[in-house]
Amino acid sequence: MLFELDFQSPVPIYKQIRDQVVLAVAEGRLLPGERLPAIRTLAEDAGVNNMTVSKAYQLLKSEGYLVTDRRSGAVVCRPSAPAGLDEDQMVRLRMLAGEAKLAGLSRAEFEALCGSLYHETEG
Amino acid sequence: MLFELDFQSPVPIYKQIRDQVVLAVAEGRLLPGERLPAIRTLAEDAGVNNMTVSKAYQLLKSEGYLVTDRRSGAVVCRPSAPAGLDEDQMVRLRMLAGEAKLAGLSRAEFEALCGSLYHETEG
Amino acid sequence: MLFELDFQSPVPIYKQIRDQVVLAVAEGRLLPGERLPAIRTLAEDAGVNNMTVSKAYQLLKSEGYLVTDRRSGAVVCRPSAPAGLDEDQMVRLRMLAGEAKLAGLSRAEFEALCGSLYHETEG
Amino acid sequence: MLFELDFQSPVPIYKQIRDQVVLAVAEGRLLPGERLPAIRTLAEDAGVNNMTVSKAYQLLKSEGYLVTDRRSGAVVCRPSAPAGLDEDQMVRLRMLAGEAKLAGLSRAEFEALCGSLYHETEG
DNA sequence: GTGGTCTAGACCACA
DNA sequence: GTGGTCTAGACCACG
Known part of the structure; x- marks a missing residue:
């Protein structure tokens, strides 16, 4: 399953869907040319409203x-x-x-962290 | 003037205030021990409601x-x-x-960008 | 009716609401998974402002x-x-x-009192 | 020094003073018949306003x-x-x-805790 | 429908 | 003076 939605998060669900698609693409789990599930399918699977999925897809399109x-x-x-x-x-x-600075990270640490997160996305 | 609020932004005003305080501290424009304006003062200056500022301050406190x-x-x-x-x-x-990856940045470019943003905050 | 608010009390109303919810949960009058009234509903029923209830709910969330x-x-x-x-x-x-000690309770009396109050909450 | 005041606490300073006097009496660090510092003295030592100490003393009296x-x-x-x-x-x-119940303590644990706190005050 | 945010006032407790 | 609390409305984002 591609999506793990948290209905208790302050982040809107459509935004969560959008975020997870973007991450999946960045990490290579989703390849250019690949099809996403139909709106109705995804909505049913995830237990959310069609409108919510539709909104996510429109955002991704834009x-x-x-x-x-x-x-x-x-x-x-x-x-x-x-x-x-x-x-x-x-x-x-x-x-x-x-x-990050206020959290005590040095510049080098912050750079390294950013790099490693980028790397993670190499999939 | 410390604050530039964008009333058109989807970002809540109290969040904008919070963000600008955090940035100001990180960049050294605001020093530990320094006093922030009184809620009423800031509210009047910024043209927002007392409670909005109050909420920002409470968030910063938490x-x-x-x-x-x-x-x-x-x-x-x-x-x-x-x-x-x-x-x-x-x-x-x-x-x-x-x-960043999907926007075409290489890992090195991303790291450098992160570093430079951190550096900016050296103020 | 779940809530009995005392508008004369020095205890803030949002705190009273919070306290009564906590007690109700502890006493089993409110079960995990159960829905609380909508903010507006509760506010109207209790004769207080939406924001007051909202604040109570946010406190409970935190x-x-x-x-x-x-x-x-x-x-x-x-x-x-x-x-x-x-x-x-x-x-x-x-x-x-x-x-309690200064009020004349012995250690055993205090323990018994605490136990009985805990027991009350067994509901 | 008898008092440790936390000016950043949500608890009013006069209440902190009152609480610490009560605790000191309960724990036997302050004995019946003993004199408390004069208002001015205490206010100066603690770096607070005379009125604040006065309020605490009045509360204790009441x-x-x-x-x-x-x-x-x-x-x-x-x-x-x-x-x-x-x-x-x-x-x-x-x-x-x-x-305590919602925090996972059993009745026995809660009683024991209460007892031990009472005991502590045996000083 | 829900909660989140905001306004323009107000009163109170505290120091 | 300060922050904390509250009211009686309102609009918006979300689902």
Whole structure:
């Protein structure tokens, strides 16, 4: 099963789905060209509303991680024009850098940690 | 002025305040022991409600970035026992590592970026 | 009716709500997995503001007595990893032990009293 | 030094002073007939406002733990007519019994804990 | 429907 | 002066 949803999390469910798809792609568990389950299927499996899954898929589409083909449904794809992190992502990363510093990590430790997390995603 | 709030942002205002305080501490613009503005003062300056600021301060307190002295109000402090990133922070960082990868950054580039953001906070 | 609030009490209303929920759980009047009334419902029934109830619920959540399921609202739960009394609770108990002694109770009487109060909560 | 005040505690300072006097009496560190420091002295030593100490002393007086003699100042005394715990104390103890139960303590464990805390105060 | 957030006031306890 | 609490509304995100 691809998804582990936490209904008690403050993170919206559609966001959790989106996040887990992105991670799966980054880690190579989901390959470009591969099909995602149909909305109804996934919704039933995960015990959530169709609308919730639909929202997640639309978000993924708008971010370029997904294309919907009329015949084959939702298909994974890596962003066509990778252009570095966008502003929102930079803000989040900067925030984490600050928190890491206050949490006692040195710059080297923080870099190493980031690298190892990137590596993990090598799958 | 310490705070720049974006009232259009989906990020709650109390969270924006919290974030900016944390960043300010990390960047050395706010020193441990320094006093934060009184709730009412900040609320008026920023044009938001007292309770919004109050909520931000309580969040900061619960995270250990702030203590409220019964005599002198809100005082900045670095977490007494820095213990690395917590689980939530790790999840956020891991997510960013994945997104960075899909955005076309190499591991080295990502590490360098993280390092530079950490460095920025050296203030 | 689950709640009896005393608006004259110096104890904040949100704290009273929190206390009564905890007691109800301890006494078995509220079972793990059971739903608590919706914030608005409870607020209206009790004649208090939504935010007051909301604050009580958030406090209960932070203490692990409550989880809010994104689909079905507030659900009671016993702390997953019961780990004895925390420091604050120990301080309060120690204070009471001292007061009991000064109130003329012998050690045996105090123990018996504590036991009987625990027993009451067997519900 | 008799007092250790925590200015960052949510417990009011006057209440902390009152609590520590009561504990000291219960533990025998303060004996009936003994004099407490003058308000001004204590206030200066502890770095708090005269009013704060005064409030604590008045509270202690109203509870019967203290009498003020025009010549000798504030004098410790055990309550003249020990009459068991009052209603407020019972409520607090009952609350703790419930919390102890939810924290995983058995009735026997709770009783033993209460007993040991009482014993500690034997000093 | 749910909880989360916010406003524009207010009162109180504390120091 | 400070923070803590509360009210009576409101809007939004989520499912």
